[in-house]
Amino acid sequence: MTATQPKTAKLVVEGLCKRYGATTALEPSSLSVAEGEFLTLLGPSGSGKTTLLQLICGLVEASEGRVVIDGRDQSATPVHQRDIGLVFQHYALFPHLTVAENIAFPLKMRGCASAEVASRVAATLDMVHLGHLAGRFPRELSGGQQQRVALARCFVYQPSIILMDEPLGALDKKLREHMQIEIKRLHRESGATIVYVTHDQEEALAMSDRICLMNHAKIEQLGTPRDIYERPRTAFAADFIGISNIFRGRWDGNGTIETVHGRFALPSGARCQSQDAALVIRPENLHLGAQDGNVVNGCVREVVYAGSETRVIAALDDGSPLVLRLGPDDVVPGIDERIVAGWARDKAVLVA
Amino acid sequence: MSAVTLSSAPARPARLRLSALWLAVPGLVFLAVFFVYPVAQLLGLSIVDPESGAFSAGAYQRIAATDVYLRVLGITFRIAGWTALWSLLIGYPLAYWIARLPNMFRGRMLLFVMVPFWTSYLVKTFAWMIVLGRNGIINSLATGSGIVDEPLPLLHNQFGVMVGMVHAMVPLAVMTMLPVMAGIDRRLVQAAQTLGAAPARAFWLVYFKLSLPGVAAAGLLVFISSLGFFIVPAFLGGRQETMLAQLIITQVQELLNWSFAGALSAMMLVAALVSCLIYDRLFGLSTIAGGSAQVSTGRIRDLGLALLSAVATLSGHLARLAQTLLGKRVCAGLLPGFCWLVIAFLVLPTLLVIPLAFTSSQFLEFPPPGYGLSWFQTYFSSPLWIQATIRSFAVAFVTALAATAIGGFAALALANSRTRWGGLIFALFLAPMIVPRIVVAVGLFYLFARLGLIATDLGLVIGHTVLAIPFTLVTIAAVLKTYDQRLDQAAATLGANRLRTLTGVTIPLVKGGLVAAFLFAFITSFDELTIAIFVSGGVKTTLPKQMWDDMILQLNPTLAAVSVVVFIVVTTMLLIAERFRSPS
Ligand SMILES: Nc1ncnc2c1ncn2[C@@H]1O[C@H](COP(=O)(O)OP(=O)(O)OP(=O)(O)O)[C@@H](O)[C@H]1O
Numbered sequence: 020m021t022a023t024q025p026k027t028a029k030l031v032v033e034g035l036c037k038r039y040g041a042t043t044a045l046e047p048s049s050l051s052v053a054e055g056e057f058l059t060l061l062g063p064s065g066s067g068k069t070t071l072l073q074l075i076c077g078l079v080e081a082s083e084g085r086v087v088i089d090g091r092d093q094s095a096t097p098v099h100q101r102d103i104g105l106v107f108q109h110y111a112l113f114p115h116l117t118v119a120e121n122i123a124f125p126l127k128m129r130g131c132a133s134a135e136v137a138s139r140v141a142a143t144l145d146m147v148h149l150g151h152l153a154g155r156f157p158r159e160l161s162g163g164q165q166q167r168v169a170l171a172r173c174f175v176y177q178p179s180i181i182l183m184d185e186p187l188g189a190l191d192k193k194l195r196e197h198m199q200i201e202i203k204r205l206h207r208e209s210g211a212t213i214v215y216v217t218h219d220q221e222e223a224l225a226m227s228d229r230i231c232l233m234n235h236a237k238i239e240q241l242g243t244p245r246d247i248y249e250r251p252r253t254a255f256a257a258d259f260i261g262i263s264n265i266f267r268g269r270w271d272g273n274g275t276i277e278t279v280h281g282r283f284a285l286p287s288g289a290r291c292q293s294q295d296a297a298l299v300i301r302p303e304n305l306h307l308g309a310q311d312g313n314v315v316n317g318c319v320r321e322v323v324y325a326g327s328e329t330r331v332i333a334a335l336d337d338g339s340p341l342v343l344r345l346g347p348d349d350v351v352p353g354i355d356e357r358i359v360a361g362w363a364r365d366k367a368v369l370v371a
Numbered sequence: 372m373s374a375v376t377l378s379s380a381p382a383r384p385a386r387l388r389l390s391a392l393w394l395a396v397p398g399l400v401f402l403a404v405f406f407v408y409p410v411a412q413l414l415g416l417s418i419v420d421p422e423s424g425a426f427s428a429g430a431y432q433r434i435a436a437t438d439v440y441l442r443v444l445g446i447t448f449r450i451a452g453w454t455a456l457w458s459l460l461i462g463y464p465l466a467y468w469i470a471r472l473p474n475m476f477r478g479r480m481l482l483f484v485m486v487p488f489w490t491s492y493l494v495k496t497f498a499w500m501i502v503l504g505r506n507g508i509i510n511s512l513a514t515g516s517g518i519v520d521e522p523l524p525l526l527h528n529q530f531g532v533m534v535g536m537v538h539a540m541v542p543l544a545v546m547t548m549l550p551v552m553a554g555i556d557r558r559l560v561q562a563a564q565t566l567g568a569a570p571a572r573a574f575w576l577v578y579f580k581l582s583l584p585g586v587a588a589a590g591l592l593v594f595i596s597s598l599g600f601f602i603v604p605a606f607l608g609g610r611q612e613t614m615l616a617q618l619i620i621t622q623v624q625e626l627l628n629w630s631f632a633g634a635l636s637a638m639m640l641v642a643a644l645v646s647c648l649i650y651d652r653l654f655g656l657s658t659i660a661g662g663s664a665q666v667s668t669g670r671i672r673d674l675g676l677a678l679l680s681a682v683a684t685l686s687g688h689l690a691r692l693a694q695t696l697l698g699k700r701v702c703a704g705l706l707p708g709f710c711w712l713v714i715a716f717l718v719l720p721t722l723l724v725i726p727l728a729f730t731s732s733q734f735l736e737f738p739p740p741g742y743g744l745s746w747f748q749t750y751f752s753s754p755l756w757i758q759a760t761i762r763s764f765a766v767a768f769v770t771a772l773a774a775t776a777i778g779g780f781a782a783l784a785l786a787n788s789r790t791r792w793g794g795l796i797f798a799l800f801l802a803p804m805i806v807p808r809i810v811v812a813v814g815l816f817y818l819f820a821r822l823g824l825i826a827t828d829l830g831l832v833i834g835h836t837v838l839a840i841p842f843t844l845v846t847i848a849a850v851l852k853t854y855d856q857r858l859d860q861a862a863a864t865l866g867a868n869r870l871r872t873l874t875g876v877t878i879p880l881v882k883g884g885l886v887a888a889f890l891f892a893f894i895t896s897f898d899e900l901t902i903a904i905f906v907s908g909g910v911k912t913t914l915p916k917q918m919w920d921d922m923i924l925q926l927n928p929t930l931a932a933v934s935v936v937v938f939i940v941v942t943t944m945l946l947i948a949e950r951f952r953s954p955s
Pocket residue numbers: 039042043044045062063064065066067068069070071218
């Protein structure tokens with residue numbers, strides 16, 4: 020954790036919290052984002068991602084806590100004076116303005132001279148490859164084009180912090196992958212600090228310096244993609260990112276955990292807050308045959324061939340599923356064949 | 372088998388669409404005979420000599436001969452223009468405030484606009500006579516507390532007319548603007564703010580600009596409705612505020628000069644049509660029905676944006692000034708405070724009539740010296756009032772049935788057809804709302820005189836149905852819009868024929884809309900006066916006509932009792948209609 024602690028904190032969120040009457044949209048949360056970092060808020064629908072962004076840019080007033088940018092408390096700074104750009108969940112382009120006018124809007128608000136406005140709008144339009152559509156209205160654009168206008172409108176005035184709320188949510192897979200690369204390029208070129216929201220875990224893993232995993236209005240875990248994938252701290256984290264085999268059970272406070280499938284050895288030094296815990300094993304760490312005494316029995320239900328790997332889905336004795344990922348050299352069992360699977364004790368993770 | 376189904380499937384929707392338009396035919400015929408024809412004939416009459424039947428511009432020459440009529444026309448335009456302006460100025464903040472309320476409050480707040488909207492003009496005008504009169508509530512309070520020695524001249528002048536007109540029109544303005552405002556994505560203003568626009572600028576450059584089509588539509592509707600007004604100027608205005616509709620009534624009722632009345636009506640119709648035309652040029656008429664505004668291009672657009680930008684900068688300074696002078700808290704309370712004042716203005720005068728209905732005095736003094744039910748007894752024991760009440764109920768009931776059927780079928784036809792005629796047909800069905808009522812009434816008067824329908828209940832029903840059709844069509848069309856057309860297609864694929872689909876699927880699902888439409892039509896007929904003035908004759912009067920006659924003769928507490936009855940009937944119907952319209 021100390022390794023990823025930012026050197027210069029661009030944006031600090033301290034105990035920020037938002038309640039709407041009886042519902043809590045965001046429990047008190049703290050995080051800090053380094054200059055130039057790409058941080059992703061990842062979580063299921065309703066987990067408070069949009070709320071956190073709205074609090075950061077001041078669109079809604081916090082119930083508690085504060086936002087600090089460049090060491091200055093922003094509580095008294097109105098939205099339009101914060102040095103923040105926000106790309107909205109569904110773009111929020113101005114329908115009565117053309118593409119060029121949409122992009123010129125923030126520059127005009129800052130009182131730029133019209134010659135400068137024109138040249139910067141043109142440059143930004145080129146950057147997102149939309150020069151030929153400058154005179155169109157938003158409703159005359161495709162989803163991907165609208166998306167790029169929204170990005171351009173945000174990048175054109177070079178805010179030092181850019182917040183993006185599921186900017187690629189409405190796009191198809193291919194376009195989304197293309198736009199991911201575009202956004203990374205814009206990030207690199209502008210050097211801006213970016214807080215990015217998505218509920219797509221692959222997108223989060225591919226793009227982020229760090230991921231802030233959210234659930235039930237709380238920050239569940241904060242760390243690098245590798246951190247979260249290899250060392251999830253909760254069953255939710257393990258389940259939400261990547262595919263996991265999770266065995267719930269009782270931790271004996273020492274080196275083993277008792278589950279319905281048997282007693283398993285834990286990696287040395289594994290610790291957990293409570294006795295009620297779970298063991299997480301990634302599919303690629305499961306192998307056919309016993310290993311370190313950790314064994315489960317099952318019956319193969321499905322075999323999915325995916326080129327470089329083969330995924331085997333088996334049913335354990337109590338009916339719960341077990342996923343294995345076999346390499347190209349492994350022997351693939353047939354359907355309805357009974358198998359024995361095991362894992363090296365150091366490859367399992369104990370989570371709450 | 373499957374091949375047959377496949378090949379016949381694409382042909383089916385085409386036939387459905389083609390034949391759906393037939394459902395609008397009864398309504399089209401009805402409106403052609405009882406709306407388009409009489410109005411057109413009226414225009415024709417104005418250029419025909421009443422004696423010889425030959426072409427003659429005599430009526431228009433008479434209009435031009437003295438400056439009396441042109442002056443009245445000028446007054447009419449002036450009052451209608453000011454009314455539109457004030458209604459927008461007062462109505463815009465209220466509509467803005469209501470549109471931004473959380474959903475659960477919005478419906479309740481809207482009632483404060485809906486109730487005054489549907490309250491009879493006669494009742495509202497009567498209320499203002501009591502409030503503003505020489506011995507009225509304001510004056511007795513002011514002289515009683517010694518603020519002034521002399522009663523203030525609040526009635527029978529420009530002030531009285533403007534108060535009455537604006538009070539009558541603000542609800543219409545708000546209800547026209549509200550759908551446009553509710554459709555504006557709130558995040559656009561937020562987006563403008565994150566992009567560096569101060570709140571005041573964000574409002575003008577984004578929200579206000581996007582709400583303009585609604586503002587223009589409201590202005591147009593208020594202006595046109597005001598053009599044909601006569602109740603308010605007749606009772607609250609003086610000689611200087613005589614409006615065109617009053618002249619028309621005098622020409623027909625007292626002087627029996629039909630062709631001259633025709634010429635005056637034609638003048639009014641032309642004024643209304645020209646306003647529509649100008650509006651169409653600027654915004655496109657479809658915005659009234661909720662369509663998207665056409666985007667103006669070139670110079671005008673640049674000019675508009677520049678103008679908005681200037682207003683935005685100015686109001687930005689003002690807002691900052693206000694914030695430093697008044698503080699943030701007070702500023703945040705300004706809008707709700709203003710809106711509650713407007714709501715009080717809309718609702719209170721009518722409510723003040725209620726205690727007067729229970730007065731024990733012979734006069735309409737405020738506060739009443741004592742309370743009793745004697746005026747309700749007078750009302751319920753008067754055969755004249757009771758017959759008028761019964762007639763009003765009966766006529767309203769039949770009208771509501773007819774208008775709901777016609778409007779419902781038309782809405783169904785329009786929802787199922789995608790032809791380019793759809794827009795035109797829709798406009799025709801809405802036209803009775805846009806053509807001033809007095810023009811329709813005079814036109815029907817001629818037609819009915821020849822058909823022997825004057826002083827008949829049938830005549831009243833026909834006239835009221837013409838006026839109620841727009842309301843039923845809009846209400847049912849709104850329900851059908853949210854209704855998933857694929858359910859019909861699903862029923863069809865499951866083997867239901869057209870009739871079975873209609874009775875088994877469509878009607879049960881849009882029942883709420885039908886009931887609401889029925890009740891709106893009922894209310895429209897129940898407090899309709901204009902047509903009743905011309906078409907109901909002698910002793911066969913309706914409740915509003917009887918009120919009008921009484922109000923002309925002499926104000927008395929019976930009127931207050933009647934007003935309370937009308938108010939209660941209308942408000943009850945309205946509340947039921949609203950309940951049915953929103954199923955939640
Ligand atoms: N204005 C509001 N009033 C009441 N509750 C709200 C409001 N805004 C958000 N909430 C609640 O706060 C919670 C978090 O909402 P938020 O919009 O932050 O979720 P999200 O993580 O962005 O979800 P999604 O992925 O669907 O966009 C939700 O349960 C939501 O219902």
